[in-house]
Amino acid sequence: EWAERGAAKIVKEVVNPETGVTARHVIKKGIKDFKFGEVLGDGSYSTVMLARSIDSGKKYAVKVLNKEYLIRQKKVKYVNIEKNTLQRLNDGRGIIKLYFTFQDEASLYFLLEYAPNGDFLSVIKKYGSLNQDCSVYYSAQILDAIDYLHQKGVIHRDIKPENILLDKDMKVKLTDFGTAKLVEKDETTQTYNLLERSKSFVGTAEYVSPELLNDNYVDYKCDIWAFGCILFQMIAGKPPFKATNEYLTFQKVMKVQYAFTAGFPLIIRDLIKQILVKNPEQRLDTLQVKKHHFFKDTNFHDGSVWDTDPPEIAPYKI
Numbered sequence: 637e638w639a640e641r642g643a644a645k646i647v648k649e650v651v652n653p654e655t656g657v658t659a660r661h662v663i664k665k666g667i668k669d670f671k672f673g674e675v676l677g678d679g680s681y682s683t684v685m686l687a688r689s690i691d692s693g694k695k696y697a698v699k700v701l702n703k704e705y706l707i708r709q710k711k712v713k714y715v716n717i718e719k720n721t722l723q724r725l726n727d728g729r730g731i732i733k734l735y736f737t738f739q740d741e742a743s744l745y746f747l748l749e750y751a752p753n754g755d756f757l758s759v760i761k762k763y764g765s766l767n768q769d770c771s772v773y774y775s776a777q778i779l780d781a782i783d784y785l786h787q788k789g790v791i792h793r794d795i796k797p798e799n800i801l802l803d804k805d806m807k808v809k810l811t812d813f814g815t816a817k818l819v820e821k822d823e824t825t826q827t828y829n830l831l832e833r834s835k836s837f838v839g840t841a842e843y844v845s846p847e848l849l850n851d852n853y854v855d856y857k858c859d860i861w862a863f864g865c866i867l868f869q870m871i872a873g874k875p876p877f878k879a880t881n882e883y884l885t886f887q888k889v890m891k892v893q894y895a896f897t898a899g900f901p902l903i904i905r906d907l908i909k910q911i912l913v914k915n916p917e918q919r920l921d922t923l924q925v926k927k928h929h930f931f932k933d934t935n936f937h938d939g940s941v942w943d944t945d946p947p948e949i950a951p952y953k954i
């Protein structure tokens with residue numbers, strides 16, 4: 637449900653210490669409560685801008701979607717998917733937070749957590765590649781975030797370096813859930829079951845899995861495939877499947893045709909070989925990836941993946 641025009645409801649509960657009575661104050665936030673700044677990024681049907689709360693001075697990233705365009709392009713469904721998904725994932729450390737949504741005559745607005753260190757693609761491009769310490773640090777967070785969203789019954793389906801943002805502490809924040817698939821929970825078994833075949837969606841060429849190209853079969857494993865491509869890119873500086881156009885890229889993906897660059901670390905080769913596997917059933921899952929020797933010094937159970945300071949960024953050298 638979209639909040640009333642131009643407003644998002646924020647309910648503040650205040651307990652009177654003498655009477656014990658809880659008073660609910662409804663504070664309506666709207667577009668007038670924010671000052672808009674520079675453009676942070678452009679999506680296919682949205683623009684993200686910096687926004688500052690006039691009250692608190694807190695910075696947000698506001699995603700603005702033009703309603704008329706959404707309707708004309710039949711994208712309304714995806715906007716609702718994004719909103720529902722972000723709400724389902726709102727307690728995850730590696731996921732961008734959604735604070736408010738509101739709308740006016742022309743647009744829908746998502747008030748998102750602002751990630752001041754930009755996206756992961758820019759980091760890889762700036763340094764050319766990342767050394768093994770950096771690759772462990774960033775890939776552990778990406779993997780843990782993917783594991784979290786899978787546990788919540790969400791498949792992202794378009795994980796790529798542009799959709800991985802970095803907060804002020806250089807911690808990973810996954811974003812852009814407009815292409816996500818929400819899997820409904822089976823109430824009797826309390827598990828998320830994936831039965832259907834979903835049509836017509838393909839992610840970004842370089843990170844798309846063969847099964848998505850083949851028969852549009854949606855599975856959690858497509859996010860692991862993308863993870864493998866990104867891990868490869870950290871070391872090599874470029875994704876494993878890349879050609880002059882999308883069609884040729886798709887062909888390479890279908891044939892799993894890639895080659896490690898000279899000096900590519902053996903331990904990461906071993907892991908990637910078990911991820912870039914055509915058959916999703918034979919591909920490692922998040923838990924198996926976490927157990928690989930590449931993560932032997934990473935503890936995924938004590939929060940240290942998220943609490944450790946980032947290593948100094950440096951490129952990979954043979």
Ligand code: ADE
Pocket residue numbers: 676677684697732748749750751752754801811
């Ligand atoms: N670009 C797109 N979304 C962003 C966000 N939440 N923070 C910073 N830059 C962004």
